[in-house]
Amino acid sequence: MGQKPIPFHRPYGGRAEEEAILRVLRSGWLTMGPETAKFEKEFAAYVRAPHAVAASSCTAAMHLALVVAGVGPGDEVITTPYTFCATLEAIEYVRAKPILADVTEDTLNIDPHEIERKTTKRTRAILPVDFAGHPCEMNAIRSIADRHGVAVISDAAHSLSARFRGQPVGSLADLTAFSFYVTKPLSTGEGGMVTTARADWNERLRVLRLHGMNRDAWRRYASARSWYYEVEELGYKYNLTDLQAALGRAQLRRQETLRRRRQQIAAAYSEALADVEEIQCPVALSHVDHAWHLYVIRFRTPEPSATRDRVISCLSDRGIGASVHFIPAHYHPYYARRCRGRRGDFPVAEQAFEGALSLPIFPGMRVSQVGRVVRCIKFALARQAQ
Numbered sequence: 078m079g080q081k082p083i084p085f086h087r088p089y090g091g092r093a094e095e096e097a098i099l100r101v102l103r104s105g106w107l108t109m110g111p112e113t114a115k116f117e118k119e120f121a122a123y124v125r126a127p128h129a130v131a132a133s134s135c136t137a138a139m140h141l142a143l144v145v146a147g148v149g150p151g152d153e154v155i156t157t158p159y160t161f162c163a164t165l166e167a168i169e170y171v172r173a174k175p176i177l178a179d180v181t182e183d184t185l186n187i188d189p190h191e192i193e194r195k196t197t198k199r200t201r202a203i204l205p206v207d208f209a210g211h212p213c214e215m216n217a218i219r220s221i222a223d224r225h226g227v228a229v230i231s232d233a234a235h236s237l238s239a240r241f242r243g244q245p246v247g248s249l250a251d252l253t254a255f256s257f258y259v260t261k262p263l264s265t266g267e268g269g270m271v272t273t274a275r276a277d278w279n280e281r282l283r284v285l286r287l288h289g290m291n292r293d294a295w296r297r298y299a300s301a302r303s304w305y306y307e308v309e310e311l312g313y314k315y316n317l318t319d320l321q322a323a324l325g326r327a328q329l330r331r332q333e334t335l336r337r338r339r340q341q342i343a344a345a346y347s348e349a350l351a352d353v354e355e356i357q358c359p360v361a362l363s364h365v366d367h368a369w370h371l372y373v374i375r376f377r378t379p380e381p382s383a384t385r386d387r388v389i390s391c392l393s394d395r396g397i398g399a400s401v402h403f404i405p406a407h408y409h410p411y412y413a414r415r416c417r418g419r420r421g422d423f424p425v426a427e428q429a430f431e432g433a434l435s436l437p438i439f440p441g442m443r444v445s446q447v448g449r450v451v452r453c454i455k456f457a458l459a460r461q462a463q
């Protein structure tokens with residue numbers, strides 16, 4: 078073969094990232110401090126949110142968001158089954174109950190009609206997920222939330238740089254949580270952020286993310302009574318470090334470029350796969366700017382999951398990475414028990430999962446590599462047809 082492997086994902090990093098890490102290393106302040114404060118400011122400006130609070134992960138960010146929104150034991154939070162387990166995990170942390178609402182066939186995002194149907198007196202929040210980087214129908218979700226007086230907390234792990242009707246993700250929901258995990262649009266290895274327009278929530282998020290202390294470490298050390306702090310309430314160890322924040326700042330400046338690169342890869346896939354009858358390509362609705370974190374095709378053969386598995390093994394034989402997003406939440410034994418979800422309860426999500434395949438897409442990928450991936454998929458499909 079002699080061809081280089083194509084990984085499923087490779088994080089983007091260049092000179093700016095290297096220099097940022099060195100700058101922090103040499104400054105002598107490694108954990109949360111001035112870099113984190115600058116990162117938060119720049120991030121808030123980028124997503125046009127009044128406040129951004131850095132956290133150790135998106136899971137932590139969602140947990141904090143649920144706490145400040147007042148979600149607690151006995152409350153219900155409506156979310157999607159077509160997500161990573163972290164979304165439901167955060168709901169469990171506040172001892173609320175995840176209530177699943179099926180997705181729409183086109184974007185695989187939560188269906189506003191299903192949200193409406195699942196809303197009860199106990200509903201306290203709606204937690205939509207921008208699957209693959211495609212923003213959810215925020216106007217419809219907002220109007221349901223307002224009518225029932227509940228909060229909208231958005232899981233934007235996939236959708237940094239995306240826009241809904243021209244507005245950046247991060248400025249749409251009451252609270253928006255982002256992930257800086259290694260595969261995500263902005264990567265610091267691990268990390269997260271939560272944005273909000275509310276000043277009181279901003280203050281409380283800051284207290285909660287570091288042991289419930291009333292002041293951030295760097296402010297504490299900068300003040301005259303440098304040793305003094307008070308613990309206001311039970312908090313968490315959910316802070317970001319300045320090393321991560323420095324990486325984050327360098328990556329934030331590249332967001333538009335990185336999004337454009339992924340969009341080019343997505344367009345190249347869609348063009349090359351347009352004539353393949355067995356494949357349904359992902360869509361971007363006309364009123365959104367898609368972040369293209371994932372490029373998820375769906376097989377529409379008689380046995381989509383068998384086709385998918387054969388294509389994955391063919392790709393893997395040629396050193397091409399692929400993945401599947403997502404195993405529906407109620408397929409996991411723990412969440413099946415918690416959500417009382419049975420197979421058949423969420424037909425759109427379940428059917429999508431059967432034939433879903435995530436292809437490599439990352440900013441450093443070349444269009445010629447898209448060609449190789451597509452040729453391999455076509456080869457696998459032709460062999461299956463024989």
Ligand SMILES: *Cc1c(COP(=O)(O)O)cnc(C)c1O
Nearest residue numbers: 134135136161163234256257258
């Ligand atoms: C990756 C991911 C998360 C979790 O992000 P972490 O930063 O690893 O906590 C949450 N939700 C979705 C949809 C994800 O893909």
